[in-house]
Amino acid sequence: MPTVTQSGLNPAKICHVAIELKTLLQNLSFIQNQSSDTEIVAMVKANAYGHGITKISQVLQEKGVKHFGVATIEEGLTLRQASITGTILLMGGSGFTQNIDAVLSAELTPLISSLEELQILKATAQKTKWQKPIQVHLDLDTGMSRSGILIDDNPESTLKAIVDCLKKNTNIINLCGLSTHFANAEINNCAYSDLQLKRFLKALHYLDNAGFHQTILHVSKSSAILTNLGHSDVVLSKTQRQHSIWVRPGIALYGVNPLSGANQLPGLAPIxxxxxxxxxxxxxxxxxxxxxxxxxxxxxxxxxxxxxxxxxxxxxxxxxxxxxxxxxxxxxxxxxxxxxxxxxxxxxxxxxxxxxxxxxxxxxxxxxxxxxxxxxxxxxxxxxxxxxxxxxxxxxxxxxxxxxx
Ligand SMILES: Cc1ncc(COP(=O)(O)O)c(C=O)c1O
CATH class of the missing domain: 2.40.37.10 (Lyase, Ornithine Decarboxylase; Chain A, domain 1)
Structure with a gap:
């Protein structure tokens, strides 16, 4: 235990949280073993779920984690200031179009929720004569009705205009990932999750046919990794060999079991x-x-x-x-x-x-x-x-x- 805090006070005498980094890394290994052949996006938004975004991200980066997920531009900038060098995914709904300059200069990777966001990104890059292609992922709304491009049984209806825009601007914007978010991942064998996955695969198929092949796919949060939905990653990796599969654990990294009503999972421990x-x-x-x-x-x-x-x-x-x-x-x-x-x-x-x-x-x-x-x-x-x-x-x-x- 540190003997003093940053403010010079004795931590043992003040209100504090103590965080065990060794246990964080054990949780990380457990998650990695659950989802082999995938890469981890450590969800460190909301101050790494209260655990302190800077330290947690630095420790995970030292252990080889290359991708991080944040909800706000400020969180992304904090990570860059903390020498986080890998991908920083700016999750959908961040409102990044209001501060694109900061997103570009910190090389954050926004999840795109609409054609409008894409167009604003393109226009800003053109106006500022931005030199390198901007990496983006698409956030596909397959059933959460929150952020993301609405995907129903006919993905063409919403994706065609996006594809046209991306194709016309390959020198400015590089589509490198597709994501979705499950509404009910805590429930095993859930028909709604199956529907979401089906819609995601349809959108993937459409984009594949449109010529976007080298794409990263990421759909799983902690509960999806830990339930049989985790198989969706296996399904994805087996059927989509040209893609690489990422998973987005948050709460499980911090050792909390996301499966409600369940006991603590062996292999995960609170940190x-x-x-x-x-x-x-x-x-x-x-x-x-x-x-x-x-x-x-x-x-x-x-x-x-x-x-x-x-x-x-x-x-x-x-x-x-x-x-x-x-x-x-x-x-x-x-x-x-x-x-x-x-x-x-x-x-x-x-x-x-x-x-x-x-x-x-x-x-x-x-x-x-x-x-x-x-x-x-x-x-x-x-x-x-x-x-x-x-x-x-x-x-x-x-x-x-x-x-x-
Ligand atoms: C889009 C997205 N992906 C992944 C996560 C991580 O979820 P969990 O903490 O349940 O692993 C969240 C958390 O809210 C999220 O919003």
């Missing part, structure tokens, strides 16, 4: 623990209220510890009067409303069992992670907050120190 210090201790009498709006009242004389963490750090206000943290390997219930910077916990049982010193100022509480025989996962918190682990992790805010070891 992040979140801890916050006790900063205030007090004994309150039976009948005393705790926190905003008096939502919790002591039913007995109670030992309270205040943690320096709140919703301003991403510790959800939904956890008010719900769930617990771990102190000295014991569960301490959250009491009252989680406020912006502080959270109250009931440590009466712990101090009774282990003594008053067990929860003193500076004692660290575990919000996510393991302490003794107990653990709390991002999945556990997401269930209490009626959301998904993705949101719990990406919400961990910038003021929480990220420590890597």
């Amino acid at each position: 992040l623990s979140w801890r916050a210090p006790v900063t205030v201790r007090k004994a309150i009498l039976k009948g005393t209220h705790v926190g905003y709006n008096n939502t919790w009242t002591a039913k007995r004389d109670t030992e309270i510890a205040i943690l320096r963490v709140g919703y301003g750090d991403g510790f959800s206000r939904q956890l008010s009067n719900r769930g617990h943290v771990l102190i000295q390997g014991q569960k301490a219930p959250i009491v009252g409303r989680v406020s912006m910077d502080l959270t109250a916990i009931d440590v009466t049982q712990i101090t009774k069992k282990l003594g008053n010193e067990s929860c003193s100022i500076g004692t660290m509480a575990t919000l996510i992670g393991t302490d003794g025989g107990e653990s709390i996962s991002a999945q556990d918190l997401s269930e209490l907050c009626h959301t998904i682990p993705y949101e719990i992790l990406t919400n961990i805010s910038a003021r929480v120190a990220r420590l890597y070891f």
Whole structure:
């Protein structure tokens, strides 16, 4: 564990997340083994799902990952500043046409969602006399109805104009990849995923016939890699030998199982623990209220510890009067409303069992992670907050120190 943070503070004493890089690399190997003959696009958008985009990407690049996926131009620029040299895919819906100069100079690879985007790209390249062909991938909307070019049973209806534009501008724009995104990849043997894959293959066939052969194909996020949909990559690689297949794992890299309701997958382990210090201790009498709006009242004389963490750090206000943290390997219930910077916990049982010193100022509480025989996962918190682990992790805010070891 680092002994100081970038700000010079002792990490052991402040609210921080600790990230195990060795485990990140084990997760990477596991994913690579699940999807052999494919190349990994590490999804590092949203600050690498809260884990810190710069460090995570640098470590993955050192281990041979050559492609990265981001959602915003700013994230792409951060990666270039961090000496990430490979492909940076700017996912569909980024709004890149508003800042094309930055996209071109950082050599980001946008996913194209419409003919209009392509035309704006072409016009800007011509206006600025851009020298090299701009690499683009097409984002094919096969059923998410989110970003992407709408693909139904007749791909020609939407792809013809795109193909015409690409063919007229091969000196400016180089189509090098095709992608789609599954809506229900968590579900094994899902008819809707089959439909999406069928539409993708039709679009691929159309583009092949139009002369676009050397294309990279990427369709799988973590759950698609881990379910039998992963076979779609095999299907693609077997039937489309001239293409290379990429996969786009995000959450699995960070060790969280995307398959809802399932236990932790052997082979994947969470890489992040979140801890916050006790900063205030007090004994309150039976009948005393705790926190905003008096939502919790002591039913007995109670030992309270205040943690320096709140919703301003991403510790959800939904956890008010719900769930617990771990102190000295014991569960301490959250009491009252989680406020912006502080959270109250009931440590009466712990101090009774282990003594008053067990929860003193500076004692660290575990919000996510393991302490003794107990653990709390991002999945556990997401269930209490009626959301998904993705949101719990990406919400961990910038003021929480990220420590890597
Ligand atoms: C287009 C796209 N591909 C891949 C991913 C990675 O998904 P996951 O984190 O489930 O692997 C995402 C995540 O939201 C995405 O939007």
